[in-house]
Amino acid sequence: MDEEKDDQNKKQDNQTGLPAQAGETEKTAEEKLAECQKQAEEYLNNWKRERADFLNYKKDEAKRLEEAIKFGNEVLLLEMIEIADDLEAGAKHQPENKGIVQISKKLHDLMAKYGVEKIKVEGEKFNPAEHEAVEGSESEGDKLEEVRAGYTLYGKVIRPTRVKILK
Numbered sequence: 001m002d003e004e005k006d007d008q009n010k011k012q013d014n015q016t017g018l019p020a021q022a023g024e025t026e027k028t029a030e031e032k033l034a035e036c037q038k039q040a041e042e043y044l045n046n047w048k049r050e051r052a053d054f055l056n057y058k059k060d061e062a063k064r065l066e067e068a069i070k071f072g073n074e075v076l077l078l079e080m081i082e083i084a085d086d087l088e089a090g091a092k093h094q095p096e097n098k099g100i101v102q103i104s105k106k107l108h109d110l111m112a113k114y115g116v117e118k119i120k121v122e123g124e125k126f127n128p129a130e131h132e133a134v135e136g137s138e139s140e141g142d143k144l145e146e147v148r149a150g151y152t153l154y155g156k157v158i159r160p161t162r163v164k165i166l167k
Contacts (some may be wrong), residue, residue: 119150119161136165
């Protein structure tokens with residue numbers, strides 16, 4: 001009977017997949033532990049990378065949203081600039097009409113409040129990023145004469161200044 005029990009124990013060990021000898025059991029457990037630790041470390045590193053990617057995505061989306069809000073009014077502001085140009089032209093032809101001058105000033109103040117600034121021409125050299133030449137030729141020491149005002153929105157040129165280049 002003892003032999004039958006030994007055979008049954010060996011069969012049970014083989015059915016569970018555990019080795020019959022104690023030394024082999026310890027080796028397998030250590031290998032399994034090392035493998036599990038390696039997997040856990042790999043999973044943790046993957047999670048950290050995904051977390052960093054997600055945080056970068058959130059920052060990028062916040063920047064895109066900020067840019068959309070900042071420059072979302074660009075079309076409206078360009079139309080307001082056209083009105084400002086008309087008011088300035090009217091003020092030049094009728095200097096005695098102080099109402100037009102005041103309205104023009106209020107409109108420029110409103111545009112400045114929303115980040116619109118006039119591009120300077122006086123004393124500046126021709127800059128193709130800010131200026132559009134409509135007459136003349138470029139050479140050293142040339143002066144610029146403004147034909148139509150140019151504007152920037154938070155530093156981005158939304159309408160270049162049209163200039164004549166005078167010798």
